[in-house]
Amino acid sequence: MQGRLTPFLIFIPLILVFSAYSSAESGEEIFKKKCAGCHGANGAGDTTIGKHLKLRDLRSADVQKQPDEELTTIISKGKSGKMPAFESKLTKDQISEVVKFIRSLKM
Numbered sequence: 001m002q003g004r005l006t007p008f009l010i011f012i013p014l015i016l017v018f019s020a021y022s023s024a025e026s027g028e029e030i031f032k033k034k035c036a037g038c039h040g041a042n043g044a045g046d047t048t049i050g051k052h053l054k055l056r057d058l059r060s061a062d063v064q065k066q067p068d069e070e071l072t073t074i075i076s077k078g079k080s081g082k083m084p085a086f087e088s089k090l091t092k093d094q095i096s097e098v099v100k101f102i103r104s105l106k107m
Contacts, residue, residue, distance in 0.1 A: 025094065025097070026097060026101070027094075027096075027097030027098045027099070027100045027101030027102075027104075028101050028104075030090065030094050030097060030098050030101075031043075031098055031101050031102075034086065034089070034090070034098075035098065037049065038050050038053065038055060038083070039055060039058055042059070042105065043057065043058030043059050043102065043105040044057050044058070044059065045057055045058070053082050055082070058102050058105050059105045059106060059107045060107065061107070063102070064103070064106045064107075068096075068099050068103075071099045071102060072095055072096065072099055075090075075095050075098060075099070076095060
């Protein structure tokens with residue numbers, strides 16, 4: 001009995017790790033839920049709100065040259081009058097994933 005149980009006990013932790021990993025949201029998914037309403041799905045800022053607030057195109061060289069730490073701070077702390085703070089709505093890991101997604105938008 002114990003010989004048959006050992007592979008099963010090894011397999012269970014692998015399933016738990018895989019399910020936890022696969023349930024984590026990607027930066028793109030988080031961006032679509034939390035950011036695309038203003039920034040647009042492609043980050044161009046061409047939504048009604050984005051145009052009204054004159055949001056910068058996240059794909060632009062101007063935004064892409066900003067260090068990750070600066071983008072992280074903007075997402076975390078927000079921008080006065082333009083963008084709400086997300087530090088209480090997203091984890092540090094989620095914010096990091098959003099920054100990675102913004103990097104993937106580069107023109």
